[in-house]
Amino acid sequence: MTRWHRHAVLALCALGAMATAALAQExxxxxxxxxxxxxxxxxxxxxxLWIAYGAIWLFIMALVARTAKRQAGLAKDLQxxxxxxxxxxxxxx
Amino acid sequence: xxxxxxxxxxxxxxVVAGHWLVFDFAPIEARMGVVQKIFYFHxxxxxxxxxxxxxxxxxxxxxLWSRKGRWDALALAGAELxxxxxxxxxxxxxxxxxxxxxxxxxxxxxxxxxxxxVLMFAAYxxxxxxxxxxxxxxxxxxxxxxxxxxxxYFVHVAVEKWKGMHPEIEDKAGSGLSPDMRIxxxxxMAALMLLFALxxxxxxxxxxxxxxxxxxxxxxxxxxxxx
Numbered sequence: 242m243t244r245w246h247r248h249a250v251l252a253l254c255a256l257g258a259m260a261t262a263a264l265a266q267e268x269x270x271x272x273x274x275x276x277x278x279x280x281x282x283x284x285x286x287x288x289x290l291w292i293a294y295g296a297i298w299l300f301i302m303a304l305v306a307r308t309a310k311r312q313a314g315l316a317k318d319l320q321x322x323x324x325x326x327x328x329x330x331x332x333x334x
Numbered sequence: 335x336x337x338x339x340x341x342x343x344x345x346x347x348x349v350v351a352g353h354w355l356v357f358d359f360a361p362i363e364a365r366m367g368v369v370q371k372i373f374y375f376h377x378x379x380x381x382x383x384x385x386x387x388x389x390x391x392x393x394x395x396x397x398l399w400s401r402k403g404r405w406d407a408l409a410l411a412g413a414e415l416x417x418x419x420x421x422x423x424x425x426x427x428x429x430x431x432x433x434x435x436x437x438x439x440x441x442x443x444x445x446x447x448x449x450x451x452v453l454m455f456a457a458y459x460x461x462x463x464x465x466x467x468x469x470x471x472x473x474x475x476x477x478x479x480x481x482x483x484x485x486x487y488f489v490h491v492a493v494e495k496w497k498g499m500h501p502e503i504e505d506k507a508g509s510g511l512s513p514d515m516r517i518x519x520x521x522x523m524a525a526l527m528l529l530f531a532l533x534x535x536x537x538x539x540x541x542x543x544x545x546x547x548x549x550x551x552x553x554x555x556x557x558x559x560x561x
Binding site: 282283285286287289290292293294296297300301304305308311312315316318319322323325329330333 | 353366367368369371372375376379414415418421422425426429430432433529533536537539540543544546547550551553554557558559
């Protein structure tokens with residue numbers, strides 16, 4: 242028996258021993274819960290809650306800012322146009 | 335002016351207190367978990383949306399009757415606020431539905447009728463804003479608002495009449511809520527409705543001022559000036 246043959250026999254014996262040990266083991270416990278999935282769902286719930294409240298106040302604040310900006314612009318226009326009308330009417334009289 | 339400032343201060347305190355009640359005081363719902371807290375501003379937003387569209391209908395009816403511009407301004411302000419709050423409802427709804435139902439959207443009666451209601455008033459707003467300044471456009475838009483408003487009834491009774499997956503807690507005057515949840519809900523509702531009233535008044539004044547600016551420009555033009 243050559244050295245190579247000895248190594249092959251040893252490797253086969255090792256594989257056989259591993260297979261026997263594996264078969265002798267108790268079957269693995271069946272999966273009873275999806276821990277990672279549950280954690281992902283909880284994480285999603287928190288994420289969606291923050292996004293929802295963020296969206297609510299983003300929409301409202303955008304409306305408030307837009308209204309304030311438009312109001313300021315209109316107040317300026319009103320003042321300037323009123324003065325101009327007064328001047329034009331005086332000039333006409 | 336002082337009354338308005340007092341109302342703004344009250345509204346700010348109400349909104350802050352409402353958030354504290356929602357996030358710290360109200361308990362976490364047993365089945366849906368923390369995502370159910372979207373409910374406390376989702377439902378008041380729907381109520382503010384209805385209020386905006388009803389204001390639009392009242393303004394439109396009064397405008398069709400009297401042809402006075404201030405009623406048209408009220409109608410436009412109501413529609414704008416109804417659309418903003420309707421958009422909030424349509425954005426927060428799917429964010430709640432995804433973890434609770436497993437889907438972003440379901441073509442069930444409440445959701446579908448709400449989407450249609452918002453689209454009808456979106457059509458009113460587009461027509462009013464981009465349809466020109468003619469009297470005919472305003473009258474047509476006002477009639478559209480009058481015909482679109484009764485759909486609020488169908489949205490409101492959709493769950494009761496045609497069933498579906500949408501929760502129906504809010505229609506029992508909060509009776510499906512625990513006492514702590516009810517306090518948080520009523521506080522959020524009061525704060526958001528006060529905010530709605532303040533915004534409606536501001537938008538109404540803004541549209542009145544815009545009309546006044548338009549009238550002054552026309553007057554300058556008649557006097558021979560350049561605008």
